[in-house]
Amino acid sequence: MKKQPIDDLFAKKLTNWEPKVSPDLWVKIEAKQKKKSRHLGGWFWSVAASLTLLLTTGYLLWQNQPTILTGSEKEIVQTEIKRLDIAPAEEKGIASSVNSTIETAATEESTQKKPETNNAQRYAVASQSATSAENLTETAHPRVRELVKIAAIERKAVESEALVAEISEPSLSQTIEVLAAVSKADVVSENRIIRANVDWDEPGKAEERKDSRFAKIIQQLKNVKQGEVVDWKEVGFNPKKILARADEKIRNEEDKVSRKYQEFKGKTKL
Amino acid sequence: MSRILPLFNQEAQLVKALKRAEPKAQRQLYEKYASRMLGVCMRYAPDHMIAEDILVEGFMKVFDKIDQFKSEGSFEGWMRRIMVNESLGYLRKRRQIPETADMTEAECISDNSLADEALEAEEMMQMIATLPPGYRAVFNLYAIEGYSHAEIAEKLSITESTSKSQLHRARALLQQRVTDWEEEFKKKVAYEEATY
Numbered sequence: 492m493k494k495q496p497i498d499d500l501f502a503k504k505l506t507n508w509e510p511k512v513s514p515d516l517w518v519k520i521e522a523k524q525k526k527k528s529r530h531l532g533g534w535f536w537s538v539a540a541s542l543t544l545l546l547t548t549g550y551l552l553w554q555n556q557p558t559i560l561t562g563s564e565k566e567i568v569q570t571e572i573k574r575l576d577i578a579p580a581e582e583k584g585i586a587s588s589v590n591s592t593i594e595t596a597a598t599e600e601s602t603q604k605k606p607e608t609n610n611a612q613r614y615a616v617a618s619q620s621a622t623s624a625e626n627l628t629e630t631a632h633p634r635v636r637e638l639v640k641i642a643a644i645e646r647k648a649v650e651s652e653a654l655v656a657e658i659s660e661p662s663l664s665q666t667i668e669v670l671a672a673v674s675k676a677d678v679v680s681e682n683r684i685i686r687a688n689v690d691w692d693e694p695g696k697a698e699e700r701k702d703s704r705f706a707k708i709i710q711q712l713k714n715v716k717q718g719e720v721v722d723w724k725e726v727g728f729n730p731k732k733i734l735a736r737a738d739e740k741i742r743n744e745e746d747k748v749s750r751k752y753q754e755f756k757g758k759t760k761l
Numbered sequence: 762m763s764r765i766l767p768l769f770n771q772e773a774q775l776v777k778a779l780k781r782a783e784p785k786a787q788r789q790l791y792e793k794y795a796s797r798m799l800g801v802c803m804r805y806a807p808d809h810m811i812a813e814d815i816l817v818e819g820f821m822k823v824f825d826k827i828d829q830f831k832s833e834g835s836f837e838g839w840m841r842r843i844m845v846n847e848s849l850g851y852l853r854k855r856r857q858i859p860e861t862a863d864m865t866e867a868e869c870i871s872d873n874s875l876a877d878e879a880l881e882a883e884e885m886m887q888m889i890a891t892l893p894p895g896y897r898a899v900f901n902l903y904a905i906e907g908y909s910h911a912e913i914a915e916k917l918s919i920t921e922s923t924s925k926s927q928l929h930r931a932r933a934l935l936q937q938r939v940t941d942w943e944e945e946f947k948k949k950v951a952y953e954e955a956t957y
Contacts (some may be wrong), residue, residue, distance in 0.1 A: 494904065495932060497904075497935055497936050497939065498903070498904035498905075499888070499904075499931050500877055500880070500885075500939070501885055501900075501904055501905060501935065502904055502905045503877070503879070504881075504882045505882055505885055505886070505889075505905055506887055506905055507797060507800070507803060508797075508800040508886070509796035509797050509799075510796065510799050510800055510803060510809075510883075511796070511814055512795045512796050512799050512816075513814070515818065516795065516813055517791055517795075519817050520791065520817055520820050520821065523821055524787070524821070524824065527821075539801040571843070617952055635859065639874070713948060729768075736946065758931065
């Protein structure tokens with residue numbers, strides 16, 4: 492269909508016709524733009540925040556997992572330290588005794604020694620400064636030094652007892668004795684207890700350690716597949732318990748509903 | 762605005778800046794085209810207010826879809842198509858595009874030389890505004906935007922024959938208005954000459 496003169500007449504005048512625009516129109520567009528970007532921004536930040544939270548939680552859980560798993564199997568060295576003021580001369584004495592590893596200054600033979608282990612467990616009660624305690628753990632055993640983790644630091648206002656170190660390591664032929672001299676009189680400053688959980692690997696148990704929780708779950712899944720008994724302790728949770736909780740909740744909900752229903756029924760009767 | 766305008770002298774630069782969502786570029790685009798694009802919207806919209814609402818939505822779409830603009834065609838043409846589509850979207854919502862065909866044929870061959878000289882755009886807009894919405898859309902799309910009947914049929918969800926018949930009807934009505942205007946104009950001129 493060809494164009495006609497009437498088409499051209501209107502096209503000529505109206506194609507580039509520029510009527511007057513209201514002065515506040517740009518403000519409207521700007522407001523809409525801002526609103527939109529704010530929406531997008533909010534969405535972005537909420538996603539970012541939840542991702543961060545998720546990652547942090549995951550990392551923390553992952554970090555804590557080996558400690559929980561290996562806690563029962565591995566040796567734990569608990570060191571309770573009371574921060575005391577000690578004469579430098581005494582510190583020197585402690586350091587030298589640690590280096591030689593078998594020097595005992597003042598010790599109490601452990602009466603709580605576990606009968607099934609051949610470990611030499613000794614409790615050495617000594618007064619020591621915090622710095623010398625750190626030196627002690629660092630120099631006592633090179634492997635200890637690598638794996639020392641200070642799990643918790645607690646402050647307690649306790650009377651001046653001294654360093655209580657509990658060290659056990661079955662693989663070592665030699666016993667590590669932690670020692671120090673008792674000197675209650677030297678207690679001067681703040682009392683502080685530092686509890687340190689120290690884990691270290693033994694060459695023989697290195698392979699066992701690789702048995703992560705994931706591997707255990709996989710093993711149990713294999714058991715399910717092969718129709719064998721599943722050890723839920725290995726998995727870490729018991730589905731029966733979870734089901735029981737859910738049932739209880741649902742029942743409670745039902746109770747609520749039925750009570751409301753009864754009330755409603757009673758009202759309508761009136 | 763004269764301070765902002767020199768920032769993006771060439772259209773390619775302006776488009777690049779728009780793709781980076783620079784507020785200054787957006788403002789400049791608005792300053793440059795708002796009035797002309799309002800002219801497009803007003804040809805379809807029932808009134809000035811609605812035309813401005815369509816224009817706002819159109820600009821929002823331009824800013825959002827700027828990445829889809831390929832620098833092959835003219836940027837103004839691309840914008841104009843967006844404005845036309847927005848206007849048609851509005852009409853579709855209001856169901857102001859009739860789907861039935863009116864096959865009345867009308868011959869409308871005329872000279873229009875007087876109107877070509879003296880008829881103002883505003884008066885033409887008033888004439889267009891008197892058309893039924895369906896006729897108006899088809900006439901705008903065909904005569905001014907330059908779409909084919911096939912394209913119009915697709916855009917308005919009508920058949921090609923409907924598009925053709927509505928165009929004929931629109932032309933006939935407009936021609937009638939122009940002729941009336943010319944007669945009025947001649948009378949007016951004659952009266953003014955007589956008074957002098």
